Amino acid sequence: MTKSRHSAVVMARRALTPRTLRVTLGGESLIGLASLPAQDVEIMVADGIGPPVKRRYTIRHARPESGEIDLDVVLHEPGGAGSRWAERAQLGSPVEFIGPCGKLELHPADWHLFVGDETSLPAISALCEALSEHEAATAVVQVTSDDDQMHIVCDDVRWVIQDEAPADGVDLLRAAVDDFALTTSNGRAYLLGELQAVRILCDGLAARGLERDRIFAKSYWRARPALLHDVSA
Numbered sequence: 001m002t003k004s005r006h007s008a009v010v011m012a013r014r015a016l017t018p019r020t021l022r023v024t025l026g027g028e029s030l031i032g033l034a035s036l037p038a039q040d041v042e043i044m045v046a047d048g049i050g051p052p053v054k055r056r057y058t059i060r061h062a063r064p065e066s067g068e069i070d071l072d073v074v075l076h077e078p079g080g081a082g083s084r085w086a087e088r089a090q091l092g093s094p095v096e097f098i099g100p101c102g103k104l105e106l107h108p109a110d111w112h113l114f115v116g117d118e119t120s121l122p123a124i125s126a127l128c129e130a131l132s133e134h135e136a137a138t139a140v141v142q143v144t145s146d147d148d149q150m151h152i153v154c155d156d157v158r159w160v161i162q163d164e165a166p167a168d169g170v171d172l173l174r175a176a177v178d179d180f181a182l183t184t185s186n187g188r189a190y191l192l193g194e195l196q197a198v199r200i201l202c203d204g205l206a207a208r209g210l211e212r213d214r215i216f217a218k219s220y221w222r223a224r225p226a227l228l229h230d231v232s233a
Helices: 081-088 119-129 170-179 195-208
Strands: 002-016 021-027 040-046 053-064 068-074 096-100 111-117 136-143 155-163 185-194 215-220
Touching: 021 040, 021 096, 040 081, 040 119, 053 081, 053 119, 053 136, 068 081, 068 119, 096 155, 111 170, 119 136, 119 185, 119 215, 136 170, 155 170, 170 195, 195 215
Parallel strands: 111 136, 111 185, 136 155, 185 215
Antiparallel strands: 002 021, 002 096, 021 068, 040 053, 040 096, 053 068
Protein backbone atom coordinates (compact mmCIF):
# COMPACT_ATOMS: atom_id res chain seq x y z
CA MET A 1 0.00 0.00 0.00
CA THR A 2 1.46 3.35 -1.05
CA LYS A 3 2.01 5.92 1.66
CA SER A 4 0.30 9.24 1.06
CA ARG A 5 0.28 12.64 2.70
CA HIS A 6 -2.89 13.91 4.32
CA SER A 7 -4.20 17.08 5.87
CA ALA A 8 -6.80 16.56 8.57
CA VAL A 9 -8.27 18.26 11.62
CA VAL A 10 -9.08 17.05 15.12
CA MET A 11 -12.76 16.04 15.09
CA ALA A 12 -13.07 14.68 18.63
CA ARG A 13 -11.07 13.80 21.70
CA ARG A 14 -12.11 11.68 24.68
CA ALA A 15 -10.59 9.67 27.51
CA LEU A 16 -10.78 5.87 27.28
CA THR A 17 -8.87 5.23 30.51
CA PRO A 18 -7.07 7.57 32.94
CA ARG A 19 -3.97 7.27 30.74
CA THR A 20 -5.34 6.80 27.22
CA LEU A 21 -6.96 9.38 24.97
CA ARG A 22 -8.77 8.72 21.71
CA VAL A 23 -8.16 11.44 19.13
CA THR A 24 -10.37 11.39 16.03
CA LEU A 25 -9.02 12.95 12.85
CA GLY A 26 -11.07 13.81 9.78
CA GLY A 27 -10.50 15.29 6.35
CA GLU A 28 -11.53 15.07 2.70
CA SER A 29 -8.40 13.15 1.69
CA LEU A 30 -9.31 10.43 4.20
CA ILE A 31 -12.53 9.61 2.35
CA GLY A 32 -12.02 6.20 0.76
CA LEU A 33 -8.67 5.74 2.50
CA ALA A 34 -8.14 2.02 3.05
CA SER A 35 -5.96 0.54 5.79
CA LEU A 36 -5.04 -2.88 7.10
CA PRO A 37 -5.43 -3.90 10.77
CA ALA A 38 -2.67 -2.44 12.98
CA GLN A 39 -1.30 -0.08 10.33
CA ASP A 40 -0.26 3.32 11.61
CA VAL A 41 0.18 6.93 10.57
CA GLU A 42 3.18 9.18 11.03
CA ILE A 43 2.13 12.54 12.45
CA MET A 44 4.07 15.76 12.80
CA VAL A 45 3.18 16.90 16.30
CA ALA A 46 3.85 20.31 17.82
CA ASP A 47 3.57 20.55 21.59
CA GLY A 48 4.28 24.27 21.91
CA ILE A 49 7.64 23.65 23.55
CA GLY A 50 10.07 22.46 20.89
CA PRO A 51 10.05 22.09 17.10
CA PRO A 52 7.56 19.66 15.51
CA VAL A 53 8.57 15.99 15.78
CA LYS A 54 7.37 12.78 14.15
CA ARG A 55 5.26 10.33 16.12
CA ARG A 56 3.57 7.16 14.86
CA TYR A 57 0.16 5.97 16.08
CA THR A 58 -1.84 2.88 15.20
CA ILE A 59 -5.13 3.39 13.41
CA ARG A 60 -7.62 1.95 15.90
CA HIS A 61 -10.66 2.50 13.70
CA ALA A 62 -10.98 3.75 10.13
CA ARG A 63 -14.21 5.05 8.64
CA PRO A 64 -13.36 5.66 4.97
CA GLU A 65 -16.98 6.43 4.14
CA SER A 66 -16.85 9.55 6.33
CA GLY A 67 -13.13 10.27 6.11
CA GLU A 68 -12.27 9.68 9.78
CA ILE A 69 -9.71 7.68 11.77
CA ASP A 70 -9.33 7.10 15.50
CA LEU A 71 -5.93 7.15 17.21
CA ASP A 72 -5.55 5.93 20.80
CA VAL A 73 -2.67 7.75 22.52
CA VAL A 74 -1.09 6.59 25.79
CA LEU A 75 -0.15 9.47 28.07
CA HIS A 76 3.29 8.73 29.45
CA GLU A 77 4.71 10.11 32.69
CA PRO A 78 6.71 12.22 32.27
CA GLY A 79 4.98 13.03 29.04
CA GLY A 80 6.82 13.66 25.80
CA ALA A 81 5.81 15.62 22.72
CA GLY A 82 3.19 13.06 21.68
CA SER A 83 1.49 13.01 25.08
CA ARG A 84 1.44 16.79 25.26
CA TRP A 85 0.00 17.02 21.76
CA ALA A 86 -2.84 14.63 22.57
CA GLU A 87 -3.63 16.35 25.87
CA ARG A 88 -3.74 19.80 24.25
CA ALA A 89 -5.38 18.92 20.93
CA GLN A 90 -8.30 21.25 20.25
CA LEU A 91 -11.26 20.58 17.99
CA GLY A 92 -10.45 21.88 14.55
CA SER A 93 -6.68 21.83 15.09
CA PRO A 94 -4.85 20.94 11.84
CA VAL A 95 -2.86 17.70 11.68
CA GLU A 96 -0.50 16.61 8.91
CA PHE A 97 0.37 12.94 8.55
CA ILE A 98 1.74 10.26 6.25
CA GLY A 99 0.16 6.83 5.92
CA PRO A 100 -1.14 4.27 6.33
CA CYS A 101 2.17 2.53 7.07
CA GLY A 102 3.16 -0.90 8.35
CA LYS A 103 4.09 -4.40 7.19
CA LEU A 104 2.14 -6.53 9.64
CA GLU A 105 -0.12 -9.10 7.98
CA LEU A 106 -2.36 -11.74 9.50
CA HIS A 107 -1.83 -15.23 8.10
CA PRO A 108 -3.95 -18.35 8.70
CA ALA A 109 -2.72 -20.39 11.66
CA ASP A 110 -3.89 -22.88 14.26
CA TRP A 111 -3.46 -20.21 16.90
CA HIS A 112 -2.44 -16.56 17.22
CA LEU A 113 -0.58 -15.06 20.17
CA PHE A 114 -0.60 -11.27 20.57
CA VAL A 115 1.80 -9.84 23.16
CA GLY A 116 2.56 -6.26 24.14
CA ASP A 117 2.33 -3.41 26.60
CA GLU A 118 -0.34 -0.72 26.76
CA THR A 119 1.08 1.08 23.71
CA SER A 120 0.20 -2.01 21.69
CA LEU A 121 -3.46 -2.15 22.77
CA PRO A 122 -4.83 -0.41 19.64
CA ALA A 123 -2.97 -2.82 17.36
CA ILE A 124 -3.81 -5.94 19.36
CA SER A 125 -7.48 -4.94 19.54
CA ALA A 126 -7.67 -4.30 15.79
CA LEU A 127 -5.88 -7.56 14.96
CA CYS A 128 -8.17 -9.63 17.19
CA GLU A 129 -11.21 -8.07 15.56
CA ALA A 130 -9.85 -8.93 12.11
CA LEU A 131 -9.60 -12.68 12.82
CA SER A 132 -12.35 -15.03 11.77
CA GLU A 133 -14.50 -16.46 14.56
CA HIS A 134 -12.94 -19.88 13.99
CA GLU A 135 -9.35 -18.78 14.68
CA ALA A 136 -8.02 -19.24 18.21
CA ALA A 137 -6.32 -16.19 19.70
CA THR A 138 -4.71 -15.23 22.98
CA ALA A 139 -3.76 -11.69 23.98
CA VAL A 140 -1.17 -11.09 26.70
CA VAL A 141 -0.95 -7.40 27.59
CA GLN A 142 1.00 -5.60 30.30
CA VAL A 143 -0.60 -2.43 31.66
CA THR A 144 0.27 -0.06 34.48
CA SER A 145 -2.81 -0.77 36.60
CA ASP A 146 -6.25 -2.37 36.49
CA ASP A 147 -7.67 0.98 35.36
CA ASP A 148 -5.72 0.71 32.08
CA GLN A 149 -7.47 -2.46 30.93
CA MET A 150 -9.75 -2.13 27.90
CA HIS A 151 -12.15 -4.50 26.20
CA ILE A 152 -10.50 -6.76 23.62
CA VAL A 153 -12.57 -8.99 21.33
CA CYS A 154 -10.63 -12.14 22.13
CA ASP A 155 -11.64 -15.36 23.91
CA ASP A 156 -8.44 -15.50 25.99
CA VAL A 157 -7.12 -12.20 27.37
CA ARG A 158 -4.37 -12.35 29.99
CA TRP A 159 -3.63 -9.06 31.73
CA VAL A 160 -0.25 -8.48 33.33
CA ILE A 161 -0.43 -5.69 35.91
CA GLN A 162 2.82 -3.76 36.14
CA ASP A 163 2.19 -2.05 39.52
CA GLU A 164 5.62 -1.03 40.86
CA ALA A 165 7.66 -2.83 38.18
CA PRO A 166 9.51 -0.56 35.70
CA ALA A 167 7.64 0.24 32.49
CA ASP A 168 10.45 -1.23 30.40
CA GLY A 169 10.70 -4.37 32.57
CA VAL A 170 10.06 -7.64 30.77
CA ASP A 171 10.09 -10.19 33.60
CA LEU A 172 6.33 -10.18 34.28
CA LEU A 173 5.42 -10.25 30.60
CA ARG A 174 7.98 -12.97 29.85
CA ALA A 175 6.57 -15.15 32.64
CA ALA A 176 3.05 -14.76 31.22
CA VAL A 177 4.25 -15.67 27.72
CA ASP A 178 6.11 -18.69 29.09
CA ASP A 179 2.78 -19.88 30.52
CA PHE A 180 1.27 -19.92 27.03
CA ALA A 181 1.29 -23.45 25.62
CA LEU A 182 2.63 -23.80 22.07
CA THR A 183 0.14 -26.54 21.22
CA THR A 184 1.27 -26.93 17.60
CA SER A 185 4.04 -25.53 15.43
CA ASN A 186 1.43 -24.03 13.10
CA GLY A 187 0.92 -20.90 15.16
CA ARG A 188 1.91 -17.27 14.87
CA ALA A 189 3.08 -14.75 17.45
CA TYR A 190 2.95 -10.96 17.20
CA LEU A 191 5.19 -9.09 19.65
CA LEU A 192 4.66 -5.34 20.02
CA GLY A 193 6.06 -2.84 22.51
CA GLU A 194 9.39 -1.75 24.00
CA LEU A 195 12.40 -2.61 21.85
CA GLN A 196 14.44 -4.69 24.29
CA ALA A 197 11.36 -6.45 25.68
CA VAL A 198 10.29 -7.44 22.17
CA ARG A 199 13.74 -8.87 21.45
CA ILE A 200 13.77 -10.91 24.66
CA LEU A 201 10.27 -12.29 24.04
CA CYS A 202 11.17 -13.17 20.45
CA ASP A 203 14.27 -15.07 21.56
CA GLY A 204 12.25 -16.87 24.22
CA LEU A 205 9.60 -18.12 21.79
CA ALA A 206 12.26 -19.15 19.28
CA ALA A 207 14.09 -21.11 21.99
CA ARG A 208 10.83 -22.97 22.68
CA GLY A 209 10.63 -24.08 19.05
CA LEU A 210 8.52 -21.45 17.30
CA GLU A 211 10.17 -20.65 13.98
CA ARG A 212 11.25 -17.03 13.67
CA ASP A 213 9.38 -16.57 10.40
CA ARG A 214 6.23 -17.18 12.43
CA ILE A 215 7.07 -14.33 14.82
CA PHE A 216 6.30 -10.73 13.89
CA ALA A 217 8.23 -8.33 16.12
CA LYS A 218 7.83 -4.56 16.14
CA SER A 219 9.12 -1.98 18.60
CA TYR A 220 6.92 1.01 19.43
CA TRP A 221 9.30 2.71 21.86
CA ARG A 222 12.76 2.47 23.38
CA ALA A 223 13.58 2.61 27.05
CA ARG A 224 17.18 3.60 26.47
CA PRO A 225 18.51 5.94 23.75
CA ALA A 226 21.51 3.64 23.28
CA LEU A 227 19.30 1.09 21.59
CA LEU A 228 19.56 2.26 18.00
CA HIS A 229 18.25 -0.59 15.91
CA ASP A 230 14.60 -1.25 15.06
CA VAL A 231 13.34 -4.84 15.05
CA SER A 232 10.37 -4.30 12.75
CA ALA A 233 9.72 -7.32 10.58
